[in-house]
Amino acid sequence: MILRKLLIGAAWLLLAPFAHAALTIEIVGSGANQIPISVVPFAGESALPQGITAVIAADLQRSGLFKIVDAAGVKPEPHELAEVNYPDWRTRGADALAIGSVLSRPDGKLEVRFRLLDAVKQAQLDAYSYVIDRTLVRATAHKIADLIYEKLTGDVGVFSTRIAYIVKSGPRYELQVADADGYGAQTVLASKEPIISPSWSPDGTKLAYVSFERKKPIIYVQSLVSGQRQVLAQFKGNNSAPAWSPDGKQLAIVLTKEGSSQIYLINADGSGVKRVSYSSGIDTEPSFSPDGTSIIFTSDRGGSPQIYRMSVSGSGAQRLTFEGNYNVSPHFSPDGKSFTFIQRVSGSSFHVALQDLASGQMQLLTDTRMDESPSFAPNGKMLLYATEIGGRGILAAVSSDGRVKQRLSTQAGDVREPEWGPLLKNQ
Amino acid sequence: MKKILFSTLLVSLLAGCAGQDVKDQPKAAVEDRTATQAGADTKPAGQQTVAANPLKDPNNILSKRSVYYDFDKSDVKDEYKPMVEAHAKYLTGNKAAKVAVQGNCDERGSREYNIALGNRRADSVRKVMNVMGASDSQIEVISFGEEKPRTTCHDESCWKENRRSDIVYQGE
Numbered sequence: 022m023i024l025r026k027l028l029i030g031a032a033w034l035l036l037a038p039f040a041h042a043a044l045t046i047e048i049v050g051s052g053a054n055q056i057p058i059s060v061v062p063f064a065g066e067s068a069l070p071q072g073i074t075a076v077i078a079a080d081l082q083r084s085g086l087f088k089i090v091d092a093a094g095v096k097p098e099p100h101e102l103a104e105v106n107y108p109d110w111r112t113r114g115a116d117a118l119a120i121g122s123v124l125s126r127p128d129g130k131l132e133v134r135f136r137l138l139d140a141v142k143q144a145q146l147d148a149y150s151y152v153i154d155r156t157l158v159r160a161t162a163h164k165i166a167d168l169i170y171e172k173l174t175g176d177v178g179v180f181s182t183r184i185a186y187i188v189k190s191g192p193r194y195e196l197q198v199a200d201a202d203g204y205g206a207q208t209v210l211a212s213k214e215p216i217i218s219p220s221w222s223p224d225g226t227k228l229a230y231v232s233f234e235r236k237k238p239i240i241y242v243q244s245l246v247s248g249q250r251q252v253l254a255q256f257k258g259n260n261s262a263p264a265w266s267p268d269g270k271q272l273a274i275v276l277t278k279e280g281s282s283q284i285y286l287i288n289a290d291g292s293g294v295k296r297v298s299y300s301s302g303i304d305t306e307p308s309f310s311p312d313g314t315s316i317i318f319t320s321d322r323g324g325s326p327q328i329y330r331m332s333v334s335g336s337g338a339q340r341l342t343f344e345g346n347y348n349v350s351p352h353f354s355p356d357g358k359s360f361t362f363i364q365r366v367s368g369s370s371f372h373v374a375l376q377d378l379a380s381g382q383m384q385l386l387t388d389t390r391m392d393e394s395p396s397f398a399p400n401g402k403m404l405l406y407a408t409e410i411g412g413r414g415i416l417a418a419v420s421s422d423g424r425v426k427q428r429l430s431t432q433a434g435d436v437r438e439p440e441w442g443p444l445l446k447n448q
Numbered sequence: 449m450k451k452i453l454f455s456t457l458l459v460s461l462l463a464g465c466a467g468q469d470v471k472d473q474p475k476a477a478v479e480d481r482t483a484t485q486a487g488a489d490t491k492p493a494g495q496q497t498v499a500a501n502p503l504k505d506p507n508n509i510l511s512k513r514s515v516y517y518d519f520d521k522s523d524v525k526d527e528y529k530p531m532v533e534a535h536a537k538y539l540t541g542n543k544a545a546k547v548a549v550q551g552n553c554d555e556r557g558s559r560e561y562n563i564a565l566g567n568r569r570a571d572s573v574r575k576v577m578n579v580m581g582a583s584d585s586q587i588e589v590i591s592f593g594e595e596k597p598r599t600t601c602h603d604e605s606c607w608k609e610n611r612r613s614d615i616v617y618q619g620e
Binding site: 412 | 548556557558559560561563564565567568571588589590591592593595596602
């Protein structure tokens with residue numbers, strides 16, 4: 022078992038005046054098969070205020086699917102194809118090699134060149150060159166890590182994505198958005214009253230959330246581009262549990278205006294509210310299937326909270342979970358073939374579970390005890406959730422096979438209610 | 449949608465005190481801290497002096513505001529019914545009065561499911577009030593779920609305190 026602690030983020034405290042604490046990421050466990058790769062420091066990189074290859078290596082390592090082979094002591098360090106001595110790298114155990122360079126251009130921009138090499142076949146797998154603004158060094162490093170991940174694992178990389186979560190410090194609640202590696206946290210809303218249930222719009226430009234600032238749960242939608250927000254739903258009673266439809270035109274929400282908690286659809290501009298679930302019990306926590314045709318949700322219509330599925334029009338509700346007497350907080354996987362949820366295993370032990378829709382087979386993924394709010398990375402390979410260590414709320418991530426585990430915590434405060442954001446179209 | 453502004457003072461009793469000596473509980477820390485008040489404050493027009501306000505009189509059952517629940521339960525236990533019914537009577541006799549019934553849960557489990565559970569608890573109070581003739585137009589049922597715990601330790605001594613509905617009058 023690898024236990025590695027990456028302390029990151031001292032620098033961005035200066036850059037993000039509204040954020041209070043860096044997320045620290047701790048990796049526990051590793052994938053079954055790790056690809057040994059060496060990320061050779063790029064030529065010219067040392068002149069930058071922040072590195073590129075360290076970010077790339079940290080991304081790959083955090084996924085649990087790569088073993089970083091140390092490049093120290095290789096002389097000269099290769100930066101171009103002609104400089105690579107493949108047998109050297111095979112001796113060090115590297116199957117793959119990333120090399121490159123950073124050039125300062127006369128116009129003030131940077132040119133980043135990068136090659137991915139197969140050390141076994143002694144062949145180039147990929148080559149890219151980017152001309153970037155100096156503020157985009159980290160973003161470019163994440164892009165390169167995504168390319169490496171995709172080329173070597175066959176899955177989409179999610180290192181360029183963002184996460185949303187709530188930090189509670191004393192009486193203060195903050196809705197924050199950060200890069201998937203915890204860097205660049207920005208507060209998008211601060212309040213003295215609770216904020217829960219942030220939900221990303223499919224295009225990653227907006228967050229829906231529930232705020233108690235008017236003494237009851239009301240749903241807002243806020244633009245991450247302009248910072249402007251509008252009330253989505255403030256009907257009599259409670260307004261909560263927003264979930265976007267895959268086309269971003271509608272949200273499923275939970276209202277109590279007719280008595281018990283029931284699921285409604287509402288247009289993204291707050292118009293056209295329409296009830297879709299009809300039970301005498303509690304129906305809540307809706308999550309759309311990726312094809313937009315069905316909704317999974319929590320209901321206690323059968324006597325205990327369980328996960329159900331219904332068509333988006335509300336018809337044909339079917340119970341999906343049968344093990345245990347407390348199954349809540351379902352989220353569809355990005356491929357629509359499975360869903361994650363929280364299962365209470367004993368009196369006060371709550372774990373992230375994963376269930377295959379076709380076979381009904383269920384697997385518990387975590388050994389943490391107070392798990393809440395699981396959501397998938399957009400490639401379906403990792404799940405982000407909230408849990409508690411030593412009485413403090415932290416974020417954690419686990420791979421969908423349960424092998425790779427990460428913990429993300431701040432120096433102060435409770436972190437909770439995470440949701441992993443979508444892949445962005447322009448990447 | 450009307451906005452209901454509730455103030456800070458929430459006079460209520462400790463769990464288990466129902467039917468016993470009435471005593472004041474300190475201001476509930478979970479309530480709004482932005483306003484401060486000490487009993488006398490803005491009141492709906494036509495109300496009497498503070499001393500005669502039955503809602504604030506510690507010797508009046510109307511000064512009791514909290515209903516407590518068993519784990520995962522939402523039914524109003526018999527011991528709280530006289531108090532809830534007294535509030536219902538007050539509402540039927542004071543048509544201008546409005547209340548919010550605020551449901552709460554202990555910290556265990558899903559935050560959103562707890563919003564729904566807190567709603568069910570508060571709704572059970574509304575139903576008892578309805579039976580006594582109080583109109584739905586005077587009652588808003590809302591839930592804080594597990595978000596506003598009155599006590600914050602992580603065992604049953606706190607949890608039972610947080611499985612609770614509070615009756616809060618508009619303007620308080």
